[in-house]
Amino acid sequence: MPHFHSGRRVLTEIIAGAAFPVLLAGVLVLPISAIAVAEADRHRAQFCGAQAMPLRPVGQSWRSWIRDRLGVWALWRTDLPIFLTALVLCAISLIVSFFGFISTSVLIFNPVLWAFGIEAMVGPFKPGSTQQAWLAVPVGLLLGVVTVVILTAISWLRDACLKAFLSSSEQDLIAKLEKLGSSRASLTQAFEAERQRIERDLHDGAQQELMAVVMRLGMLEAAALAREESSLAIQATNAREQAEHALERLRQTVRDIHPRELSDFGLKVAVEELAARSPLRIEFTATGEDSLLSSPTAAAIYFSVSEALTNVAKHAEVNQARIELRCGAVGVWAQVRDEGSGGVDIAAGSGLAGLRERMHSIGGELEINSPPGAGTVVTVSAPCEPTW
Numbered sequence: 001m002p003h004f005h006s007g008r009r010v011l012t013e014i015i016a017g018a019a020f021p022v023l024l025a026g027v028l029v030l031p032i033s034a035i036a037v038a039e040a041d042r043h044r045a046q047f048c049g050a051q052a053m054p055l056r057p058v059g060q061s062w063r064s065w066i067r068d069r070l071g072v073w074a075l076w077r078t079d080l081p082i083f084l085t086a087l088v089l090c091a092i093s094l095i096v097s098f099f100g101f102i103s104t105s106v107l108i109f110n111p112v113l114w115a116f117g118i119e120a121m122v123g124p125f126k127p128g129s130t131q132q133a134w135l136a137v138p139v140g141l142l143l144g145v146v147t148v149v150i151l152t153a154i155s156w157l158r159d160a161c162l163k164a165f166l167s168s169s170e171q172d173l174i175a176k177l178e179k180l181g182s183s184r185a186s187l188t189q190a191f192e193a194e195r196q197r198i199e200r201d202l203h204d205g206a207q208q209e210l211m212a213v214v215m216r217l218g219m220l221e222a223a224a225l226a227r228e229e230s231s232l233a234i235q236a237t238n239a240r241e242q243a244e245h246a247l248e249r250l251r252q253t254v255r256d257i258h259p260r261e262l263s264d265f266g267l268k269v270a271v272e273e274l275a276a277r278s279p280l281r282i283e284f285t286a287t288g289e290d291s292l293l294s295s296p297t298a299a300a301i302y303f304s305v306s307e308a309l310t311n312v313a314k315h316a317e318v319n320q321a322r323i324e325l326r327c328g329a330v331g332v333w334a335q336v337r338d339e340g341s342g343g344v345d346i347a348a349g350s351g352l353a354g355l356r357e358r359m360h361s362i363g364g365e366l367e368i369n370s371p372p373g374a375g376t377v378v379t380v381s382a383p384c385e386p387t388w
Helices: 005-018 018-027 033-049 060-068 074-108 110-115 130-167 166-226 231-255 261-265 265-279 293-316 351-363
Strands: 281-287 318-327 330-336 365-369 376-383
Touching: 005 018, 005 074, 005 130, 018 033, 018 074, 018 330, 033 060, 033 074, 033 130, 060 074, 060 166, 074 110, 074 130, 110 130, 166 231, 231 281, 261 265, 261 293, 265 318, 293 318, 293 330, 293 351, 293 376, 351 365, 351 376
Parallel strands: 281 318
Antiparallel strands: 318 330, 330 376, 365 376
16 A cells, blocks of 8 residues: 655656756657666656555666666656656656746735835735735645645556556565565564563573572682682682683674673664774764664664774774764764775675665665775665665
C-alpha cells in the first residue's frame, strides 16, 4: 500500500520543474538520457512512498549499468516512454510551481506591498484600496493550497504512468524483490536478537562464573602464602593469572558479539569506549543525539567503526586515527580516517566487505577511499530506521 507523502511529492515536483531544461537538453543524447531519467523516476517514486524498485544494483556504477541497459529491449518499451512522460510532466510542474507560488506570495504579501505604494497585480486582480489588499491574503492562501494539490496530483500521475509502463514480468520481479527484502529484514532482526541473547548469556552466566573462579583462586593463593606453602602458592598464582587472562578474553568476545555499552548507553558512548580500548591514539568527535537510532542501525555503525580501527592497527603502520560521528533526526554518519599506507582493497577479503553487505541490508552505505600512500578514509552512513 503506497503511503501519502504530500511534502515529499511537492518537493520532488518543484525539483522536477527546475530540472525541465536539463531534460529538454537530454533529448540530444537519447537513449542514454532515457535510462538515467527512468531510473531517477523510480528513485523518486520510492522516496514518495510508492511501490517502486530502482533497477541499478547497488555495487554497480552508473556508467557500467547504462552500458548494460543499452542492450536491453526494456529500454525502448519502458525507459523511453517514462522519459517522454517525465518531459511533459516536468514542463507542467514548472509552470504550476512558478506561477502558482509566485502568485501566492504576491497575494499574501499584498498588504505589505500596498503599504509601500506598490500596486501588485495578479492576473486580473489589482488592489484599489487597503481593504482589497487584505482580502487578497486568504485568496493567496487558497491559491497556495490549490498549487500544492495540483503538484501532488502530478506526482501521483507520474506513479501511475511509471506503473503502466512496467511489463508484467518487471512487476513480478519487483514483488519478488520486495519479498526478498522482507525476508532479509526478518533474518537481520533475528540475527541481531540472537547476538544480544548470546551476549547476555555469556555476561550473566559464564563470565560471572569465571570471575568467581578467579576470586577463589585468589583466596587459595592468599591462604597458601599465609601457611608458607610456596609450591601451592605458585600453582595458585599461575592458575589465577590464567583464569584472569581467560576472563579478559571472554569479555572481549562478549564485546565483539554485542557490546553492553551499545545497549545500555547508546552509540556515542559505545564508540567512545571502543576508542579508549584501542591501542591507537584516537581523536574522537561526536555531534547530535543518538537516541533516535534503531538497534540494527547502531550495531551496524559500531561494528563498521570497530573493523575500520582494527584494520588501521593491523595494516596502516601508524599509531593514531580519527573518528568522527554525526547523529541526526534522519540518520547517522561516521568516518574513520588514518594517515597510513593506504591501498586498502575491500574486495581482497577484508572484514569490511561483510560489513558493507550488512550496511546495505539496513539501507546504509559503506565507502572506502584508500589511495596507496595517502591514508584510508572509511565512511559509513545509514537511516535511523532500516528501510524495511
